[in-house]
Amino acid sequence: MSHHICLIEDDEILGEALVERFEVEGYDCEWFKDGKSALNALKHKNFSTVISDINLPDFTGEQLYQQLLNDGRTLPPFLFVTGYGSVDQAVRLLKLGAEDYLTKPFEVADLLAKVKSLCERLIPATSDSFPLGVSPGMKAIEAALPRISASDSNVLVTGESGVGKEYVAKALHSASPSGKQTPFVAVNCGAIPESLIEAELFGYVKGAFTGAVSDKRGFFEQADGGTLFLDEIGDMPLQIQVKVLRAIQERQITRIGSEQVRQVNIRLVCATHRDLEAMVADGSFREDLFYRINVVNIQVPPLRDRPDDILWHAQLFLNGVAAKEERRPCTLHPRAEQALLAYPWPGNIRELRNCLERACIFNQSTLLQPEDLFGDTWQRVLASMGDQREESLSDYIQQCERDYISRVLTENGGKIANTANVLGISRKTLWDKMRKLGLKEPG
Numbered sequence: 001m002s003h004h005i006c007l008i009e010d011d012e013i014l015g016e017a018l019v020e021r022f023e024v025e026g027y028d029c030e031w032f033k034d035g036k037s038a039l040n041a042l043k044h045k046n047f048s049t050v051i052s053d054i055n056l057p058d059f060t061g062e063q064l065y066q067q068l069l070n071d072g073r074t075l076p077p078f079l080f081v082t083g084y085g086s087v088d089q090a091v092r093l094l095k096l097g098a099e100d101y102l103t104k105p106f107e108v109a110d111l112l113a114k115v116k117s118l119c120e121r122l123i124p125a126t127s128d129s130f131p132l133g134v135s136p137g138m139k140a141i142e143a144a145l146p147r148i149s150a151s152d153s154n155v156l157v158t159g160e161s162g163v164g165k166e167y168v169a170k171a172l173h174s175a176s177p178s179g180k181q182t183p184f185v186a187v188n189c190g191a192i193p194e195s196l197i198e199a200e201l202f203g204y205v206k207g208a209f210t211g212a213v214s215d216k217r218g219f220f221e222q223a224d225g226g227t228l229f230l231d232e233i234g235d236m237p238l239q240i241q242v243k244v245l246r247a248i249q250e251r252q253i254t255r256i257g258s259e260q261v262r263q264v265n266i267r268l269v270c271a272t273h274r275d276l277e278a279m280v281a282d283g284s285f286r287e288d289l290f291y292r293i294n295v296v297n298i299q300v301p302p303l304r305d306r307p308d309d310i311l312w313h314a315q316l317f318l319n320g321v322a323a324k325e326e327r328r329p330c331t332l333h334p335r336a337e338q339a340l341l342a343y344p345w346p347g348n349i350r351e352l353r354n355c356l357e358r359a360c361i362f363n364q365s366t367l368l369q370p371e372d373l374f375g376d377t378w379q380r381v382l383a384s385m386g387d388q389r390e391e392s393l394s395d396y397i398q399q400c401e402r403d404y405i406s407r408v409l410t411e412n413g414g415k416i417a418n419t420a421n422v423l424g425i426s427r428k429t430l431w432d433k434m435r436k437l438g439l440k441e442p443g
């Protein structure tokens, strides 16, 4: 199979030379000379790898990448090519999920080696799906979604409050080929008064009770053909649990006040931040319902256990705000990044987003400091962190480089040769960088 490469390069001579070389190497290469035409193609076609210059005539590489991320698509691996002055932008792109960057002038052989390794890693493209994160834990969940969505098993998503359980449920829904055309109905079982929950879930017919002035479809019927997401299932009253059990076993419901049995074809996804097994043990959750809904369990890890995702989410959010307000994105000062990494995020992604949103509203400058993020509680966060100092741009870039190399080293089990290969540098350069950056040889 020939891999389809997307090349975005406005330099005619370099572009032409690369297209020729890729074709000689057996790739099918499509060349775009500006961001707009590339963006359009990337929205409609599948590419194995994208190689993009950072400075394009109409966009920056960052704007291009961000626009694609905002669309919520799973992107092919991106390799950016940058001039000396744009390294900080390239580093920000790595944090957003781009694979790598090369600094001009580069050896074509280095570029080919990187493209080859990216294409070899390629997993078959799934349908449009939400990027869940860059941490190994979230990537594993993302990779499992197409398989789960191909089955009709009931799914239980567990994890702390605000960790993204509903987001994962939506990603699962959209991973199915028909996802976009079918309903996703989310119900917060804890937010509906006990007296109304049965009517809301199963619907009713006119005159079934005082106030039932017309027929109404319940959530089960509304979700027919798509996904019913029962959030906070642990908060569902026991007498409703038995009715829900019957509905999901038989895939049938009866509206209140009606005799007519209606078939519902739904994928059921439930979520809870509570310990359902403990609830089963103390009798507040039905055991038979627990086993019925927990056929596939997706455990979403807390944000503090996946530090790689913290800065990724933060940058994604800041870029999203900037795109909406048509201005330059706020940048996190290295101290602010350290603060974000040190804070334990008990409210997970929801809390992180709120924290950044507040900072964007109240802060006039585009460089966010820890104080902008944490306000009065900053002193407490500070206490949990080490020595703080002001850093220059080169310190900042060094720190990003250190973090990235250390991440790739860990991902490659500490193997120098593999790490150097993924980073697209020689082993000697890697050793030199590790020595310079104070990174230890893995034991």
Ligand SMILES: Nc1ncnc2c1ncn2[C@@H]1O[C@H](COP(=O)(O)OP(=O)(O)OP(=O)(O)O)[C@@H](O)[C@H]1O
Pocket: 131, 132, 133, 159, 160, 161, 162, 163, 164, 165, 166, 167, 168, 231, 271, 273, 349, 350, 353
């Ligand atoms: N992977 C993600 N990428 C972008 N945004 C996300 C992601 N995961 C969660 N969010 C955002 O974080 C917020 C909280 O997510 P969500 O509502 O899915 O969490 P939850 O675990 O279902 O929360 P709760 O336990 O309170 O029901 C939402 O604004 C959601 O859009």
